[in-house]
Amino acid sequence: MPDLDKALADIVEIKSRLAQSSQFLGLGPAALATSGVLAFAVAALQTVLPGAAEPIAYFTGWVLTALVAVGLIGAEMLRRAQRHHAGLADQMIREAVLNFVPAGVAGAALLAFFARFAPAQLWLVPGLWLILVSLGIFAAARSLPRAIALAGAWYLLAGFTVLLLAATDQSLSPWHMGLPFAVGQLLVAAIVHRASEATNVR
Amino acid sequence: MSAEPDVPFAYDGLDRVIHEKARLGILTSLAGRPDGLAFNDLLRLCGLTQGNLSRHLAVLQEAGLVDIHKGYTGNRPLTEIHLTPAGRQRFLDYLSVLERVVRDASARAEQAAPGKPQVA
Numbered sequence: 001m002p003d004l005d006k007a008l009a010d011i012v013e014i015k016s017r018l019a020q021s022s023q024f025l026g027l028g029p030a031a032l033a034t035s036g037v038l039a040f041a042v043a044a045l046q047t048v049l050p051g052a053a054e055p056i057a058y059f060t061g062w063v064l065t066a067l068v069a070v071g072l073i074g075a076e077m078l079r080r081a082q083r084h085h086a087g088l089a090d091q092m093i094r095e096a097v098l099n100f101v102p103a104g105v106a107g108a109a110l111l112a113f114f115a116r117f118a119p120a121q122l123w124l125v126p127g128l129w130l131i132l133v134s135l136g137i138f139a140a141a142r143s144l145p146r147a148i149a150l151a152g153a154w155y156l157l158a159g160f161t162v163l164l165l166a167a168t169d170q171s172l173s174p175w176h177m178g179l180p181f182a183v184g185q186l187l188v189a190a191i192v193h194r195a196s197e198a199t200n201v202r
Numbered sequence: 203m204s205a206e207p208d209v210p211f212a213y214d215g216l217d218r219v220i221h222e223k224a225r226l227g228i229l230t231s232l233a234g235r236p237d238g239l240a241f242n243d244l245l246r247l248c249g250l251t252q253g254n255l256s257r258h259l260a261v262l263q264e265a266g267l268v269d270i271h272k273g274y275t276g277n278r279p280l281t282e283i284h285l286t287p288a289g290r291q292r293f294l295d296y297l298s299v300l301e302r303v304v305r306d307a308s309a310r311a312e313q314a315a316p317g318k319p320q321v322a
Contacts, residue, residue: 004304004307004308004311005308007304008301008304008305008308011297011300011301011304012301014230014233014297015294015297017230017233017234018233018234018290018293018294018297020234021233021234021235021236022236022290088294
C-alpha cells in the first residue's frame with residue numbers, strides 16, 4: 001500500500017514542520033535550576049574530597065552529574081511536553097533532543113579521545129564541553145525563547161575563559177565545571193520560567 | 203475527536219473548514235512559517251488564482267484560523283498571512299484525525315489483502 005504509506009509520511013512531515021516552527025515548552029525551570037544547584041554542589045564536594053581532582057574521579061563525578069541532570073530535565077520534559085504540546089509532543093521532543101545529540105556525542109567522544117590518546121591534555125575537556133553546550137543551545141535556539149541566546153553566549157564565553165584559566169597550570173579544577181554550569185543552568189531556568197509566564201499570560 | 207466505539211469511522215474531528223483541497227494547501231504552506239507568508243508566495247505555493255486564494259483566505263480568517271495583515275514594504279502593498287495559535291491547534295487536531303483515517307484504511311487494506319483472514 002505505497003499510497004497509504006506515502007499519505008502517512010506526508011502527514012508526519014507536515015507535523016514535523018509544525019513542530020519545527022513552534023516554540024518548545026517542554027523545558028522545565030525546576031529541573032534546570034536543580035541541575036545548576038547540583039553542579040555547584042558537586043564542585044563543592046570535589047573541592048573538599050581528597051583525590052577528587054584526579055582525572056578518573058573528576059570526570060566520573062561530572063559524567064554522573066550530567067546523567068542525573070539529563071534524567072531530571074528529560075523526565076520534566078516528557079511531562080511538560082504532553083501537557084503543552086498534546087498531539088505534537090513526540091515531534092517536539094524529537095526535535096529538541098536531536099538539537100542536543102550532536103553536542104552530547106561530541107562531548108563523550110572528546111573525553112574518550114583525550115583519555116585514550118592524550119591524557120596529559122585532559123585539562124582541555126571542561127572548556128571544550130562548555131563550548132559544545134553553547135553550540136547545542138544555539139542549535140536549539142530557534143525553538144526556544146529568544147533570550148536563550150544569552151545562555152548560549154554565557155556558555156561560549158565561559159568555555160574560552162575556562163580554557164584560558166586551565167592553560168596556565170594545565171590542571172583540572174572542580175570550579176571550572178561547577179561555576180559555569182551553575183550560572184548557566186540557573187540562567188536557562190530563569191529564561192524558560194519567564195517565557196512560560198509570558199505564554200500563560202497570553 | 204476520538205471516535206465512538208460503535209461508530210469507529212465517523213471521524214468527527216475532520217474539520218470541514220480545513221478539509222478542502224485549497225485550504226489544506228494554504229494551511230500546510232503556513233505550517234512551517236512562524237513569520238507567515240506573503241500573499242504572492244502563497245499564490246505560487248498553492249497554484250491558485252488571486253480570486254480563489256482571497257476567497258479561501260476569507261473563509262479561514264472568518265473561522266479564526268489565519269490572521270491577514272495588510273501593510274507596505276517601501277511603497278508597495280504587502281499582504282502577510284499567519285496561522286493563529288488557535289488555527290495551529292485546530293490544524294494539528296485535524297492532522298491527528300487524518301492520520302487515524304489513513305492508519306485505519308491501511309489496516310483494513312491489509313486485512314483485505316489476498317491470503318489474509320477477513321474481519322466482519
